[in-house]
Amino acid sequence: MITLAHLSDVHLAPLPPVRLRDLASKRITGYLNWKIKREHTLAGDGLVKLVRHMRAQSPDFTAITGDLVNLALDAEINTAHNWLETVGPPEQVCVSPGNHDAYVRGQLEKAMARWGAYTQGETLDAAPFPFVRRVGEVAIVSCSSAVPTAPGMALGRFDTEQAERLGRILRLLGDGGYFRVVMIHHPPNQEQAHPRLGLYGARLFRAAVAANGAELILHGHTHQSTIYAVPGPHGDVPVVGVAAAGAAQGGDTGGHDPARYNLFSIQRLGTAWQCTLREFGFQRLSTDIVLRLSLRIY
Numbered sequence: 001m002i003t004l005a006h007l008s009d010v011h012l013a014p015l016p017p018v019r020l021r022d023l024a025s026k027r028i029t030g031y032l033n034w035k036i037k038r039e040h041t042l043a044g045d046g047l048v049k050l051v052r053h054m055r056a057q058s059p060d061f062t063a064i065t066g067d068l069v070n071l072a073l074d075a076e077i078n079t080a081h082n083w084l085e086t087v088g089p090p091e092q093v094c095v096s097p098g099n100h101d102a103y104v105r106g107q108l109e110k111a112m113a114r115w116g117a118y119t120q121g122e123t124l125d126a127a128p129f130p131f132v133r134r135v136g137e138v139a140i141v142s143c144s145s146a147v148p149t150a151p152g153m154a155l156g157r158f159d160t161e162q163a164e165r166l167g168r169i170l171r172l173l174g175d176g177g178y179f180r181v182v183m184i185h186h187p188p189n190q191e192q193a194h195p196r197l198g199l200y201g202a203r204l205f206r207a208a209v210a211a212n213g214a215e216l217i218l219h220g221h222t223h224q225s226t227i228y229a230v231p232g233p234h235g236d237v238p239v240v241g242v243a244a245a246g247a248a249q250g251g252d253t254g255g256h257d258p259a260r261y262n263l264f265s266i267q268r269l270g271t272a273w274q275c276t277l278r279e280f281g282f283q284r285l286s287t288d289i290v291l292r293l294s295l296r297i298y
Helices: 027-041 047-054 074-087 108-120 160-174 204-210
Strands: 001-007 061-064 091-094 131-135 138-142 179-183 215-219 226-232 235-241 258-270 272-282 289-296
Touching: 001 047, 001 138, 001 179, 047 074, 047 258, 047 272, 047 289, 061 074, 061 138, 074 091, 074 108, 091 108, 091 138, 138 160, 160 179, 160 204, 179 258, 204 226
Parallel strands: 001 061, 061 091, 138 179, 179 215, 215 235
Antiparallel strands: 001 258, 131 138, 226 235, 258 272, 272 289
16 A cells, blocks of 8 residues: 655745845735735644644655745745755655746746755656656656746646646556556646636646546645546546645634645555545644545545
8 A cells, every 4th residue: 555645835934034126026916915914824833733743644655736935035945945854855755836936937947956856756858847756556747837927826837748748658657557646736627727826728637637547636726625526538537636734723714724634545456446535634723633534536
């Protein structure tokens, strides 16, 4: 049996000191949004407790679907690297970047250089995404939807070239008999196709899955716990979103779910796969981490 943990939307707090010249960009709106709203709803007080609880489960691998930082300041990128080391070594942890990790032009490249092996794996060619990590018979495929955007925008992009590579990877891994887990920051479902917040290219992503198959898709971005499905070649593929790991624990969460993480237990039974989801996290009126859900999803 392989156990896979899933975290997302860490939004490490507090913000480091911000210089005036740092705000001469989209960051000015993000900084004001942080001071007015997110400083309270994404305080991150429970993040250490949440990660400690998750690590006590001894997962074989941890998938993090982006938004480690807030304004993609250089200091935040460095802090995020240090935080990743508390989650686990690079061979047991990987990151699919989010829109906040690419908040302004050039910073995603800096983040990937600093985070190094956490954002790397097997690839088909020189393109960094999708990359693959293999843990036994489970293959984790990390895609990227992270792009810098204009003020007020939090959208993601998934282009034709990445979709073609994803399709080839899923086909190869399927031929090899792997349980294929695809991770991406933005949700790929049609209901989240918001012009300001959604994933441009979601149809390309879904088409790659529909044609080549996958067993599980993980995402973040919405700061909500969700379970739904997209079509695959032999039936529906479960899609699981997780609440923000950096969210407040109880109290004021800004309408979002309190901090949580998911733990998947994956095993092959004969010629079939079985996957069970357990969701752990805080309750709205409590600072205790509890098992909120246990559900067989595959």
